[in-house]
Amino acid sequence: xxxxxxxxxxxxxxxxRIEAEVDGGAVRDAWSSSTMFRGIEIILKGRDPRxxxxxxxxxxxxxxxxxxxxxxxxxxxxxxxxPPPNAxxxxxxxxxxxxxxxxxxxxxxxxxxxxxxxxxxxGADPAKTGALAQSLSDWPLSSARYFAGVRDRLKGLxxxxxxxxxxxxxxxxxxxxLPPEANLLAVAHYLEALEWQREFIKMHAVLGGKNPHLQxxxxxxxxxxxxxxxxxxxxxxxxxxxxxxxxxARDFVTRVYLPDLLAIAAAYKDWAGYGAxxxxxxxxxxxPDDDGPAPALFxxxxxxxxxxxxxxxxxxxxxxxxxxxxxWYEYADGDDRGLHPARGETRPRYTGPKPPYERLxxxxxxxxxxxxxxxxEPMEVGPLARMLVAYASGHTRVRALxxxxxxxxxxxxxxxxxTLGRVAARGIETQLIAEKMGDWLDGLAANMAQRDLRIHxxxxxxxxxxxxxxxxxxxxxxxxxxxxxWVHIHDGAIANYQCIVPSTWNAGPRDAAGRRGPYExxxxxxxxxxxxxxxEILRTVHSFDPCMACGVHVVDPERRELAHVRIx
Amino acid sequence: xEGRSWLAGELEARGVSRREFLAFCAATxxxxxxxxxxxxxxxxxxxxxxxxxxxxxxxxxxxGNTESFLRAGRPTVAEIVLDLLSVDYHETLMAAxxxxxxxxxxxxxxxxxxxxxxxxxGSIPTGADGAYxxxxxxxxxxxxxxxxxxxxxxxxxGTCATFGGLPAAAPNPTGALGVADAVPxxxxxxxxxxxxxxxxxxxxxxxxxxxxxxxxxxxxxxRPLFAYGVAIxxxxxxxxxxxxxxxxxxxxxxxxxxxxxxxxxxxxxxVTFQNCPKVRWNEGTNWPIGCGHxxxxxxEPDFWDKMTPFYxxxxxxxxxxxxxxxxxxxxxxxxGVGAAFAAHGVVAxxxxxxxxxxGGDAA
Numbered sequence: 001x002x003x004x005x006x007x008x009x010x011x012x013x014x015x016x017r018i019e020a021e022v023d024g025g026a027v028r029d030a031w032s033s034s035t036m037f038r039g040i041e042i043i044l045k046g047r048d049p050r051x052x053x054x055x056x057x058x059x060x061x062x063x064x065x066x067x068x069x070x071x072x073x074x075x076x077x078x079x080x081x082x083p084p085p086n087a088x089x090x091x092x093x094x095x096x097x098x099x100x101x102x103x104x105x106x107x108x109x110x111x112x113x114x115x116x117x118x119x120x121x122x123g124a125d126p127a128k129t130g131a132l133a134q135s136l137s138d139w140p141l142s143s144a145r146y147f148a149g150v151r152d153r154l155k156g157l158x159x160x161x162x163x164x165x166x167x168x169x170x171x172x173x174x175x176x177x178l179p180p181e182a183n184l185l186a187v188a189h190y191l192e193a194l195e196w197q198r199e200f201i202k203m204h205a206v207l208g209g210k211n212p213h214l215q216x217x218x219x220x221x222x223x224x225x226x227x228x229x230x231x232x233x234x235x236x237x238x239x240x241x242x243x244x245x246x247x248x249a250r251d252f253v254t255r256v257y258l259p260d261l262l263a264i265a266a267a268y269k270d271w272a273g274y275g276a277x278x279x280x281x282x283x284x285x286x287x288p289d290d291d292g293p294a295p296a297l298f299x300x301x302x303x304x305x306x307x308x309x310x311x312x313x314x315x316x317x318x319x320x321x322x323x324x325x326x327x328w329y330e331y332a333d334g335d336d337r338g339l340h341p342a343r344g345e346t347r348p349r350y351t352g353p354k355p356p357y358e359r360l361x362x363x364x365x366x367x368x369x370x371x372x373x374x375x376x377e378p379m380e381v382g383p384l385a386r387m388l389v390a391y392a393s394g395h396t397r398v399r400a401l402x403x404x405x406x407x408x409x410x411x412x413x414x415x416x417x418x419t420l421g422r423v424a425a426r427g428i429e430t431q432l433i434a435e436k437m438g439d440w441l442d443g444l445a446a447n448m449a450q451r452d453l454r455i456h457x458x459x460x461x462x463x464x465x466x467x468x469x470x471x472x473x474x475x476x477x478x479x480x481x482x483x484x485x486w487v488h489i490h491d492g493a494i495a496n497y498q499c500i501v502p503s504t505w506n507a508g509p510r511d512a513a514g515r516r517g518p519y520e521x522x523x524x525x526x527x528x529x530x531x532x533x534x535x536e537i538l539r540t541v542h543s544f545d546p547c548m549a550c551g552v553h554v555v556d557p558e559r560r561e562l563a564h565v566r567i568x
Numbered sequence: 569x570e571g572r573s574w575l576a577g578e579l580e581a582r583g584v585s586r587r588e589f590l591a592f593c594a595a596t597x598x599x600x601x602x603x604x605x606x607x608x609x610x611x612x613x614x615x616x617x618x619x620x621x622x623x624x625x626x627x628x629x630x631x632g633n634t635e636s637f638l639r640a641g642r643p644t645v646a647e648i649v650l651d652l653l654s655v656d657y658h659e660t661l662m663a664a665x666x667x668x669x670x671x672x673x674x675x676x677x678x679x680x681x682x683x684x685x686x687x688x689x690g691s692i693p694t695g696a697d698g699a700y701x702x703x704x705x706x707x708x709x710x711x712x713x714x715x716x717x718x719x720x721x722x723x724x725x726g727t728c729a730t731f732g733g734l735p736a737a738a739p740n741p742t743g744a745l746g747v748a749d750a751v752p753x754x755x756x757x758x759x760x761x762x763x764x765x766x767x768x769x770x771x772x773x774x775x776x777x778x779x780x781x782x783x784x785x786x787x788x789x790x791r792p793l794f795a796y797g798v799a800i801x802x803x804x805x806x807x808x809x810x811x812x813x814x815x816x817x818x819x820x821x822x823x824x825x826x827x828x829x830x831x832x833x834x835x836x837x838x839v840t841f842q843n844c845p846k847v848r849w850n851e852g853t854n855w856p857i858g859c860g861h862x863x864x865x866x867x868e869p870d871f872w873d874k875m876t877p878f879y880x881x882x883x884x885x886x887x888x889x890x891x892x893x894x895x896x897x898x899x900x901x902x903x904g905v906g907a908a909f910a911a912h913g914v915v916a917x918x919x920x921x922x923x924x925x926x927g928g929d930a931a
Contacts, residue, residue, distance in 0.1 A: 006666040007704050010659045013631045015703060036701040037693075038628050039741030040734065048877040054864060055872070058734045061632020061764060105638075113663045162619055162654040168672045169663035198641050202853045209859030210849030212635040212764055216859050218819060223861035225825040232827025232860075328699075348741070350699045355707040456819035538665055549630050 001028070002531040003359070007035070009541055011110040013062040014548025016507065018541060019360060020523060022531045030516075030523035030537075032507050033360055033367040034548050037328075037348065044497040048463075049075045049489050050219045052497065056485065057213055059499070060550045064212040065098045065204075066478035067485070067499065067550070074485040075219045078472025081460035085291055086447055087221040090207060090455070092287050092440045093242070094214065095476070096433045097203045100249055102479040103383070103430040104257055106545045108186075108193035111423065114539045115264050116178060116186040119171035122154055124184035132181050137259040141192065150188040170535045175527075177267050186264065189256055196252050203245045206238055221456030228448045239445050243438065250434040253427075261427040262408055265420055272411055275419030275540040277522035278378045278515075279307040281385035282505070284315060284484070286477035287436075298436065299477060302389040303374065307417050309392040317473060317484065320500060323371040326364070326509035328352060336512045338373055341486045341498045342471065368552045371508040371517060372500050380518040381481025381505045382544060384425040388416065397435075401428045419522070422543040463492035478502055480547050501550045519544060599772040599847055600784070600794045609779060620778075621684040623676050624658040625715060627701050627708040628735045628744055629690025632764035633726040634660045639850055640767045653685070653774070659703075670704045677718050685774075686719035688712065691728040691735045692750035695743035712751050721756035721783065722747060725770065727866060730759040730789070737872035748790065758783055759790045761842075763866035768847040769795040787841075789869065800837035800863050803845040806830070824860060834879040836865030 007017035015036040021029045044055055052075060056067035069091060076083065083091075126148035133142035157163060170176075178186070201211045207224055208214025216223040227233035265271075285301030302312035321338030324331055330349045331339065339345065351365050360366040371378070379385075390398040391413075405424055406413060415421060447453075459465065466489065474485045481502030488496035508517040516524070519541060526540045593607045626634070655661070656676035657669070664672055676684060690708075693700035698707025716722040724747040727733040735744035748757060760769055773792055776784050784792040801807065809815070809829040816824040816833050829835070840863055848855040857863055865875035 008659050008665065008669055010662050010665040010669050013660065014629075015626075015701065035703065036628060037742060038700075038735040038744070042739065042741045043734065043737045043872070048879070051876050051878050054878065055734065055737075058630050058632070058763065061630035061635050064632065064635065109661070118663065160619075162656075164654045164656055165658055165662040167656060167662075167664065168668045168675075169665075170668070194638070195641070198639050198851075201639065202850050205850035205853035205859075207859070209854050209856035209861060211639065212632045215856035215861045215864065218861075221819060223819060223859065225820060225860045227825040230825045230827070232858075233825045348696075350696045352699060353705075355698045355702045355705060356710065357702075357705045453825065454820055458818050458820070461819070533668075534666070 004528070004531050004534050004537070005359070006534055006537055006541075009538070009546065011113070011538075011542065012546040012548065013060060013550070014503075014546070014552075016541070016546050016548045017360070018519075018523070018537060019362060020528075020534070020537060022528045022534075025527055025529065027523045027526045027528060027537065030520045031360065031362040031366060032369075032509060032517060032519040034369045034507060034552050036548065037368040037552050038549075039348070041497045041499065044494050046493050048492070049078070049487060049494050050461075052487070052494060053217045053219070054215075056497075056499065057217075059501070060547055061212045063098065063102060063478050063480065063547060063550065065094050065208075065214060066476055066483055068214070068217045069095060070474040070476040070478075070483050070485040070499070071487075072217055072219050073474030073476065074472045074487045075474070075489070076460075076472070077474055078470040078487055078489050079219070079460050079466040080470075081220040081457045082291070083221045083457055084452075084454035086226055086444060086452065086455050088288055088291055088295075089440045089444045089447070090216075090222045090224055093437060093444075094204065094207050094216075095286065096437045096440070097201070097207070099433050099479050100253065100430050100437075101197050101201050103426050104193055104253070105197050106426065106479075107257060107261065107423070108190045110545065111542045112186055112190060112264075113166075113169065114535060114542055115176070115268060116183050116190075117171055117173075117176040118154070118166055118169070118183065118187055119158070120176065120178070120180045121183035121187045122151065122158060122180075124151055124180035126151055126184070129181040129184045129188075133185055136263055137255045139255040139259075141188070147184055147188060150191065151184055154187065170533045173533055173535045174529050175535050178264065182263065182267070186260060189260055192256065193252075196248075200245055200249050200252075203242060206234075206242060218456055220458070220460055221454075224455065225453075226444065226448055226455060227453050234444070235448075236445075239441060239448075242441055246434070246437045246441065249437075253430050253434045258427050258431055261423065262405065265409055265424060268420060269409065269411065269415075271420040271539065272415035272418045274526050274536075275422070275522040275543060276307075276417045277380055277518045279417060280305050280374070280377050280379045281388050282315065282374055282379035282381050282482050283386045283389040284475040284477055284482045285389075286386075299386055299390055300393045300395065302393060303379070304385075304388055304392060305377070307414075309388065309413065312389055312392045317475070319375045320484070321373050321376070322500065322504075323373060323511045324365075325371070325512040326362075327367055327370045328365050329370065338371075338376070338511070341484070341500055342473075342488075344498055367509040369504050369508045371511040372505050373511060376513075378508075378511070378515055378517055378521070379505055381502045382422065382425075383429045383479070383481075384416065384422045385481060386477060387425040387428055397432060398428070401431060419526075419540045419543040426545070466492060478550075480545050480550070481505060501547075503544075503547045503550045504552075506544045507546055507548065519546075593775075596772050596775045599768050599843070600776055619652055619654045621676055621680040622653040622655050622687060623673060623684060623715060623719075624655065624687040624689065625711065626659050627688065627690035627692050627712070627729075628742070629726070629728060631660055631689070633689045633729075634658070636764040636767045637770065640771055641851060652778070656684075666704075673715070677715055681718050683720050684718075686716050686722045688716065688722060688724050688729045688747050689726055691732045691744035691746060693735065693742035693744050694750065695741075700742040709750055712747065716747065716751050716754055716757075719754075719756075721758065721777075722751075722754050723770070723773065724748070724757065724759045725765045727761045727763045727871065730761040730791075731869045733763065734872055737870075756783060757790055758786065758792065760795070761789070761791060761867045761869075763871075766795075766842075766844070766847060766849060769843070791867075795843045796841045796867065798841065798843065798846075800840045800842060800844055800857075803843070804837055804857060805845060806857060827860075830857060830860075830862040832881050833862050834877070834881050835862035836868075836871075836875050836878075836882065837863040838882060839875075840865040840868055842867040
């Protein structure tokens, strides 16, 4: 039995530590620990709820829109604000752009190097790489000369002896399986995607002033004025610019991302047999299609248990709890039962080893993440959960895309419950959303043509118009999964604020009953050829797209002592 | 001339022409507020330069500055310019993980002791014996002391690394500090505040150093004057509306759609010093005020406490002489005398007033 520690887990957002027991060439047990804590919900107490989106937005700069969206929805739900149709469309576009850009960056820049051996690409034949590229897609950058240029650039880097961010990795590991030409193709697209993301995300600059940390969110609407007759507003020119950015994104996703994904997946089909995890999936649903209190959603919400695609249950937020048995917090009535976020409490209580340390005490508390549970069960959230819920709910386009990918890989739907399934679902979702964005742009243009220029519910802006005491919840599907914010407002100020975040669902530690969280469960059984180079552990963990700064949060500022945490 | 041939090869491989490269250098000169006569000098310095080693540390961060860094680009060239650095450690980007990642860091700072550049993103917690942020089992403060202590220069990027930022907002649950306070006595520390910092300013800072072999003049918060020397209000494209008393009164009203001044909606531009109006964001695409939302003052110390509530307008912009009675400005403007209030020296007064206020609040 070898004890493997991966800390830091790199190519993620934030600080994640994995400890694992490896025996007989596979992971026998695993523990997921988040090693950073800020206490943003404590900081929110007493502040103006209209400011909360900017605070929570800074939970994460990678998924830079998601906590702003969840926050304004939670506050609107509490105070009874009703954003007009243009605000809904603007938000859908902001959310969709985040999803598409984030997924592409994850695939190429955070995940690809688990499957692609950069050093092997040095030995690739550019002509054969060109032929491979042309067999996969009609993307124009596919000449031998182009790939020779990329290869020579890598060679220059290698010859200089300064590999920079590519130094000291697991190159040459036996688990890398792609031929040199496929590696070179993927590295070329890694570089292209770096350019692409920078260009595409200008969509956020148009809609939100800047990226990261867009600045156009408002409780009750959006700050981006729309007016076909004003230069300072979104107008016909900006709509055309946005259409162009969307078209380019669709093009890149269809002709580069998905062909690459399917080609790489075809070489690693055995990874459809690893990394299944807890087998329960939760999605809140996203992209409202109308403006009522319970709008129709483009992507449905639902709960799937025990990998049963024959039954999708409805989501009941009352069944959500968080546990702290193995988290560095304590509950007043003991750590053995979970608490609903609206009634939750958190007191940070670090009981781990004093840094610097070698090992965590995994029998006790071992993470700054809590353990969220739905109906007492661990749930996986994210693109796979969303695509499974949509697939099982009969979403026509999702069914077509999923079935098409499965057919091309020659596998059945059971392959989806895996490390590879997560990777595939993320790509499929990117395609789906990139296809859909144009509709919301058209909707915005149609409203402008009708001179519906409303972007905000001014009637609920001033705190005097709010109930003296109110609570609300805001739900959102972030790129990494189901996200919920809960807020309690009293006398116009935040009395309590809580978030349950995708990476908390996925990366949380064991619960009081000893059940593993989704990362931990997915790692069990993952093969490890060389415990000194645990590449395969990275594959399964990265397939969830960890976002640790998001995951750690603190609930219940109602306990005043929280404000007086002892500073050593 | 090995450096030149290396860059020439890189440029060629990336399909970047000499002309585009010079255009980048010109844009950088512009960000730095230098004359165009510096363009050849910047280009030459970049071409000749050895690759300096850079290590990028992330502590109590959201990776927003890393994401900002990824948006670098005067079409394709900025990436190359950043390639001029050997980025030997950056958790979000690097291929290596775990022990191998820590080994890369140890090697970088050992082999380039005293000559590497350290970038710090995120605040540094001092509570719970360092347990609020550990990497590889080591406390952030411990890592920062070692890495920044051996660097030729440290760049604190973003408001968290500069001033403590969001984690340090009241009641600062983790005892979070910016680099200047967590690791006092660093000989060369440059702060790039803002949430996040604009990558244009990081690029310009690095190019400045490569060109002149020294760091630029700094303000009292150790921020480069080229980026933090002018108030947003003074460079704002909507300034004429402020002077004329044309204000947005409600989100989506006619004034908002016409791009009038956001002062009454809470804009902190008069007390915020950054070059957003000039360089804008995402390669000049837009900026928050251009998108209809007020400035939230994100480059200033303690902005999460001192600039909030974000939507309450400043009590009065000093030098303006009108106190909080903004409505009167509108009335005066309507009467045709608004131009008389377009006072010079507003910024200097605002800065003095703000510093007085900051000092008072800190006490």
